[in-house]
Amino acid sequence: MLKIFRRPRAWVVFSYEYFYGIPESDSRKTFDVMKYKKIRDHLVAGNYLHRKKILIPEMVSYDDMRLFHTNEYLKQIQVPSHVSRFLKLGYMNDWDVYILEYFRIVSGGTLMAAKHALLGNRVVFNLGGGFHHAHPDHAAGFCLINDVAIAIQKYRSLKPGLKTMIIDLDYHQGDGNLVFYKDDPDVFTFSLHAQSWIETQNESNLDINLPPDCSGEQYLSILREELPKVCNDFAPGFIVYIAGSDPYEKDTLGDMNLSREQLFERNRFVLDMVRKKKLPMVVVAGGGYGPDSWEIYYDFLRYALRGKA
Numbered sequence: 281m282l283k284i285f286r287r288p289r290a291w292v293v294f295s296y297e298y299f300y301g302i303p304e305s306d307s308r309k310t311f312d313v314m315k316y317k318k319i320r321d322h323l324v325a326g327n328y329l330h331r332k333k334i335l336i337p338e339m340v341s342y343d344d345m346r347l348f349h350t351n352e353y354l355k356q357i358q359v360p361s362h363v364s365r366f367l368k369l370g371y372m373n374d375w376d377v378y379i380l381e382y383f384r385i386v387s388g389g390t391l392m393a394a395k396h397a398l399l400g401n402r403v404v405f406n407l408g409g410g411f412h413h414a415h416p417d418h419a420a421g422f423c424l425i426n427d428v429a430i431a432i433q434k435y436r437s438l439k440p441g442l443k444t445m446i447i448d449l450d451y452h453q454g455d456g457n458l459v460f461y462k463d464d465p466d467v468f469t470f471s472l473h474a475q476s477w478i479e480t481q482n483e484s485n486l487d488i489n490l491p492p493d494c495s496g497e498q499y500l501s502i503l504r505e506e507l508p509k510v511c512n513d514f515a516p517g518f519i520v521y522i523a524g525s526d527p528y529e530k531d532t533l534g535d536m537n538l539s540r541e542q543l544f545e546r547n548r549f550v551l552d553m554v555r556k557k558k559l560p561m562v563v564v565a566g567g568g569y570g571p572d573s574w575e576i577y578y579d580f581l582r583y584a585l586r587g588k589a
């Protein structure tokens with residue numbers, strides 16, 4: 281019998297351990313803890329993704345975390361009460377090693393996505409990740425471990441001279457990456473974010489601050505104008521896209537007004553540009569809050585997997 285194997289258009293990394301099961305605290309109550317599983321389940325139910333094709337990651341090792349984080353910090357995060365303090369969680373989380381394990385498994389997913397993207401010149405999605413606020417020696421903005429920077433550090437050491445471009449379209453400025461890579465000639469950060477959440481000034485290679493009332497049209501026209509230019513000039517060999525859903529008009533944290541269609545258009549624009557250039561790319565979910573947030577990454581994955589809006 282003739283079997284036809286079709287090369288998947290995009291690969292997906294996910295684990296059932298992608299579950300940020302922290303009891304609600306004031307600062308965290310808007311995050312949908314079932315978001316990533318919901319996206320996975322809808323993709324499988326809609327036949328966009330075969331469940332056996334999903335890549336299942338392991339927790340990132342301490343050796344790999346050391347490529348970005350300091351030894352002292354890695355010692356501190358092994359103590360749950362420190363983690364709870366770093367992430368500004370309530371005292372009720374002080375006993376919970378599960379918080380560290382959540383960040384380690386999702387970061388392992390970003391590493392796995394990078395490996396498969398670079399090995400096969402593919403586009404690989406992690407159904408989570410994008411902890412762009414984590415610095416080498418401290419956590420910030422709910423980010424304990426910087427999965428993106430760990431993956432970049434790991435694969436640039438295996439592929440010397442690899443030029444990486446971080447396209448960070450999360451609502452928030454990715455200060456952990458911006459500060460770490462500001463003087464690095466082989467890593468370019470392109471960041472489009474709300475000016476109300478700036479943590480650091482002029483650190484990025486291209487740091488565009490958008491006003492709170494920024495419309496979807498304005499957002500998309502800046503992206504279309506600026507991104508292809510810098511991508512052509514820098515000529516990366518690898519892309520990491522932080523596809524935060526928090527510029528969504530229904531986001532419960534952000535104050536931008538992009539519709540579901542406009543966010544789909546944003547994501548489609550980035551993916552089409554990267555595919556035209558035949559570059560390997562890792563996509564991570566980034567931020568996105570509230571019960572409707574999952575739809576944005578889900579729309580993007582449907583398009584990436586099947587070419588349909």
Ligand SMILES: [Zn+2]
Pocket residue numbers: 450451452524526566567568
């Ligand atoms: Zn964000």
